[in-house]
Amino acid sequence: MTASTPEPHTPQTAQAAPVVAVVLAAGFGTRFDPDNPKQLVSVGGKPIVCWSIEAFERCARVTDIVVVVNPKVRATVEELIGENGYGKVRVVIDGGAERVDSTAAALDMLASAGIPDEAKILIHDAVRPFVAQEAIDGSIAALDEFRAATVAFASTDTVLLTRDLGDRKVVASVPDRPDTYRAQTPQSFRFATIRRAYELAAADPDFHPTDDTRVVVDYMPGEPVAIVSGSETNLKITTMADIPVAERIAADLTHHMTREEAKARMHAMFAGAAAQMHRR
Ligand SMILES: Nc1ccn([C@@H]2O[C@H](COP(=O)(O)OP(=O)(O)OP(=O)(O)O)[C@@H](O)[C@H]2O)c(=O)n1
Numbered sequence: 001m002t003a004s005t006p007e008p009h010t011p012q013t014a015q016a017a018p019v020v021a022v023v024l025a026a027g028f029g030t031r032f033d034p035d036n037p038k039q040l041v042s043v044g045g046k047p048i049v050c051w052s053i054e055a056f057e058r059c060a061r062v063t064d065i066v067v068v069v070n071p072k073v074r075a076t077v078e079e080l081i082g083e084n085g086y087g088k089v090r091v092v093i094d095g096g097a098e099r100v101d102s103t104a105a106a107l108d109m110l111a112s113a114g115i116p117d118e119a120k121i122l123i124h125d126a127v128r129p130f131v132a133q134e135a136i137d138g139s140i141a142a143l144d145e146f147r148a149a150t151v152a153f154a155s156t157d158t159v160l161l162t163r164d165l166g167d168r169k170v171v172a173s174v175p176d177r178p179d180t181y182r183a184q185t186p187q188s189f190r191f192a193t194i195r196r197a198y199e200l201a202a203a204d205p206d207f208h209p210t211d212d213t214r215v216v217v218d219y220m221p222g223e224p225v226a227i228v229s230g231s232e233t234n235l236k237i238t239t240m241a242d243i244p245v246a247e248r249i250a251a252d253l254t255h256h257m258t259r260e261e262a263k264a265r266m267h268a269m270f271a272g273a274a275a276q277m278h279r280r
């Protein structure tokens with residue numbers, strides 16, 4: 001190319017930011033049964049961790065999935081990923097002692113993989129197997145406007161905030177019910193935002209948050225966290241008592257999916273028959 005040759009015009013196609021789901025499955029299930037990892041228990045004939053991974057496999061906007069495990073479940077989770085051919089799962093990594101440690105491990109891995117600051121990161125409890133596509137889509141969309149968002153479900157109970165008075169707790173305050181929500185997952189963030197919040201939190205050894213939203217709320221108080229509509233069925237399996245409820249939800253969903261599949265097959269059959277008639 002000579003100096004006088006005009007530079008060829010290469011149009012810059014806007015590359016959409018990756019959308020990465022982090023499925024946290026590294027918990028020890030102490031409230032469930034530490035000898036029977038709840039993330040591997042089957043409901044509706046399918047292991048809980050598979051329901052969660054499949055929810056993100058199904059969402060077309062999710063580009064990659066990272067699964068976080070502990071040594072007790074790693075081999076089985078890897079087997080399930082292989083058997084089911086989950087094509088978006090890029091890596092299975094080890095988590096840590098607490099939920100925040102497992103999130104931190106995923107963020108460190110993504111940073112070393114060179115993920116862009118603007119990537120959308122959806123952090124999900126593996127033990128919330130019935131997350132709706134609307135909640136996943138809503139989380140991804142919320143990050144176009146906000147840098148942090150959480151799926152949450154409006155509380156139907158009045159919530160009491162308490163303080164300790166020796167051997168008894170007493171009510172410290174009662175927030176207005178319409179202002180109260182139950183936190184669910186996914187909790188979603190632009191990568192730079194959640195990474196920064198975790199860097200700030202790392203300096204505080206007494207900080208043991210149970211979710212990622214709190215890391216942003218406490219350490220980046222100026223950063224609004226948008227609420228995305230959750231649902232009663234986005235249940236977290238915490239104790240054995242949750243299993244019968246989960247079985248009912250799984251049965252409803254399976255029935256619904258089977259009906260949708262049957263409808264789709266019927267439509268395809270009618271479309272085929274109509275095409276045949278037109279040909280005659
Ligand atoms: N060290 C941890 C702890 C929790 N989790 C994950 O975070 C989610 C929510 O945690 P929770 O229900 O509290 O699960 P466990 O920590 O397993 O339960 P428990 O608190 O009863 O031990 C679960 O999907 C769990 O696998 C994780 O990845 N790493």
Ligand SMILES: C[C@](O)(CO)[C@H](O)COP(=O)(O)O
Nearest residue numbers: 125183184185210211212236
């Ligand atoms: C992240 C979470 O699922 C939001 O509801 C929850 O905080 C997980 O931990 P928990 O210890 O069972 O509250």
